Amino acid sequence: MRAVVCTRFDEPESLELQQLDTPGCPSDRVRVHVWASGVNYVDALFVAGKYQIRPELPFIPGSEVAGEVTEVGADVGGWSIGDRVMASVGLGGFADEVVVHPAQLLRVPEVLGWGQAATMTQSYATAWFALTRRTTVSPDEWLVVLGAAGGVGLATIDVARALGAKVIAAASSTERLRVCIERGAHGVVAYGEEPLKERVRELTGGGADVVVDPVGGELSDAALRSLGEEGRLVVIGFAGGDIPRLPANQVLLRNRTVVGVDWGAWAMAHPDDNAELVGEVLAQIDHGVLDPPEPTAYPLAEAGRALRDLLERRVTGKICLVS
Ligand SMILES: NC(=O)c1ccc[n+]([C@@H]2O[C@H](COP(=O)([O-])OP(=O)(O)OC[C@H]3O[C@@H](n4cnc5c(N)ncnc54)[C@H](OP(=O)(O)O)[C@@H]3O)[C@@H](O)[C@H]2O)c1
Numbered sequence: 338m339r340a341v342v343c344t345r346f347d348e349p350e351s352l353e354l355q356q357l358d359t360p361g362c363p364s365d366r367v368r369v370h371v372w373a374s375g376v377n378y379v380d381a382l383f384v385a386g387k388y389q390i391r392p393e394l395p396f397i398p399g400s401e402v403a404g405e406v407t408e409v410g411a412d413v414g415g416w417s418i419g420d421r422v423m424a425s426v427g428l429g430g431f432a433d434e435v436v437v438h439p440a441q442l443l444r445v446p447e448v449l450g451w452g453q454a455a456t457m458t459q460s461y462a463t464a465w466f467a468l469t470r471r472t473t474v475s476p477d478e479w480l481v482v483l484g485a486a487g488g489v490g491l492a493t494i495d496v497a498r499a500l501g502a503k504v505i506a507a508a509s510s511t512e513r514l515r516v517c518i519e520r521g522a523h524g525v526v527a528y529g530e531e532p533l534k535e536r537v538r539e540l541t542g543g544g545a546d547v548v549v550d551p552v553g554g555e556l557s558d559a560a561l562r563s564l565g566e567e568g569r570l571v572v573i574g575f576a577g578g579d580i581p582r583l584p585a586n587q588v589l590l591r592n593r594t595v596v597g598v599d600w601g602a603w604a605m606a607h608p609d610d611n612a613e614l615v616g617e618v619l620a621q622i623d624h625g626v627l628d629p630p631e632p633t634a635y636p637l638a639e640a641g642r643a644l645r646d647l648l649e650r651r652v653t654g655k656i657c658l659v660s
Pocket residue numbers: 377378379459460463484485486487488489490507508509510513551552572573574575576577578598599600601647648649650654655
């Protein structure tokens with residue numbers, strides 16, 4: 338099989354496309370031919386050796402895949418050759434083939450293409466977890482999402498709209514906000530060009546009810562201050578690199594709340610609850626309520642370029658590798 342291999346902890350350009358022996362499929366596993374692999378920020382962290390877990394070298398990065406079942410272990414029930422599936426695999430996804438435990442598999446909804454299926458699980462599950470489990474958003478509340486043109490950002494726009502919220506998409510430039518308007522944002526703030534707090538307060542008539550923050554850095558402070566009475570700052574990630582220190586007096590004022598979201602850890606600790614959560618997301622997709630965006634596709638051989646473009650913010654929305 339073809340696979341993208343990390344032979345040393347380094348920049349994305351150090352990744353190598355290699356021809357490897359196809360792994361065997363034990364009796365309790367399922368083999369999947371991968372048609373698309375999702376490209377995520379975490380993959381770049383693994384390749385750089387900067388993730389909490391440092392895999393043994395060499396390893397194949399890639400945490401999300403979608404494809405077709407090509408072999409079913411003798412002890413596995415419920416799956417057949419030809420089934421359209423997607424899976425969170427942790428590592429190993431940047432390859433033609435993966436061999437996975439059947440518990441990792443989900444059926445791809447009819448309406449989704451391979452690229453959508455390979456790129457939606459992490460971003461949609463995170464957004465759905467944030468807005469239905471960690472906090473809630475009521476119809477007609479104002480929700481602001483930072484990094485709105487990114488993977489979590491676009492998923493949050495979709496989820497928040499489905500829950501009835503009025504959505505303000507916030508991103509670094511007017512150019513990056515174009516896709517957010519196409520995806521149904523009711524208002525926009527280009528925080529690289531105008532002040533976030535003042536603009537949010539203006540658009541919402543006093544303050545946001547919820548701000549979803551996957552970016553961090555200085556923006557988090559402005560986001561907290563942009564909240565109205567009983568507003569919730571939902572901390573999802575630090576794509577900007579800097580972990581903010583938030584002023585407690587700004588949490589006290591207006592009875593605000595800061596809410597942490599760690600979907601990955603929760604999903605591992607509560608697999609049954611997570612299966613229910615992901616089931617809810619897939620049902621919403623089946624019913625046409627949620628509509629994951631089509632990612633930008635790169636050939637498998639160009640994984641390094643795809644990761645570089647993600648890190649340099651050259652692409653809006655999600656990226657996938659296709660074989
Ligand atoms: N807590 C959880 O459960 C969970 C789950 C999934 C992901 N995450 C985390 O959430 C964050 C966002 O994930 P994502 O998939 O949305 O990533 P993404 O697609 O790369 O989007 C991140 C956004 O952050 C903004 N940004 C600001 N400074 C940046 C920088 N220096 N480099 C890159 N982006 C920068 C960019 O928007 P602008 O240019 O418009 O500012 C970009 O669109 C990541 O840190 C990820 O690890 C957390």
